[in-house]
Amino acid sequence: MNIVSVLQHTSRWLNTVVEKLLLIMGSAICIILFAQVVSRYMGHSLGWSEEVSRHLLIAITFLGGSSAYKRSSFIGLQGIGQYLGKRAQRMIVLMLQGVTLGCFGILAWFGTGYTVRAWELSTASLQIPMSIPFAAIPISALVFMVHVLADIAETLGEAAP
Numbered sequence: 001m002n003i004v005s006v007l008q009h010t011s012r013w014l015n016t017v018v019e020k021l022l023l024i025m026g027s028a029i030c031i032i033l034f035a036q037v038v039s040r041y042m043g044h045s046l047g048w049s050e051e052v053s054r055h056l057l058i059a060i061t062f063l064g065g066s067s068a069y070k071r072s073s074f075i076g077l078q079g080i081g082q083y084l085g086k087r088a089q090r091m092i093v094l095m096l097q098g099v100t101l102g103c104f105g106i107l108a109w110f111g112t113g114y115t116v117r118a119w120e121l122s123t124a125s126l127q128i129p130m131s132i133p134f135a136a137i138p139i140s141a142l143v144f145m146v147h148v149l150a151d152i153a154e155t156l157g158e159a160a161p
Contacts (some may be wrong), residue, residue, distance in 0.1 A: 004153040011150035014143050015070040018063050025056045025063075032056075048125040055123075055133035062140035070147045090155060097152045104144040111137035 036049040082089060115138055118130035 004150075004157045007146070007150040007153045011070065011147050014146055015067055018067050018143060022060055022064055022067060025060050029053050029056050029060075051123055051125045058133065059136035059140075062136045063143070066140050066143040066147060069144060090158070093155055094152065097148055097155065101145060101148045101152070104141045104148060108138045108141035108145065111141055 032046075032049050032053050036046050039046050084092075111134070115131045115134040118134050121130040122128060123130060123133070
């Protein structure tokens with residue numbers, strides 16, 4: 001197996017795992033919030049439900065972004081590159097992919113630092129370290145980076161004769 005196929009396979013596998021996690025987390029939010037409404041109607045309240053739902057929603061946002069990137073579900077822009085020919089267009093795409101990789105690298109770096117520093121803090125109702133919900137930031141940035149690396153490898157593979 002060459003590096004392009006390994007990256008493509010890893011990217012597809014990670015996206016499959018992420019999409020299954022998104023389904024589980026979305027379902028969990030629905031169930032938790034429904035249980036919260038029912039319990040409040042009965043005169044009790046689940047004090048932890050809003051906190052858990054909020055943390056799951058944040059994780060869904062970051063991980064869902066990686067899945068949207070993989071599926072190419074973001075808005076696409078046709079730029080000047082299409083008028084400059086295939087070679088120029090490929091160079092522009094590679095440059096943009098490099099910038100994207102750099103941005104997610106920075107997000108992974110600072111997200112990891114933030115997650116590590118948050119270990120001392122705990123959540124309000126569950127009393128778990130804040131690093132657990134914050135870990136969604138560097139994890140999703142790393143997933144993004146794998147997807148971008150797979151795209152770069154594919155773009156470079158297209159350039160090979």
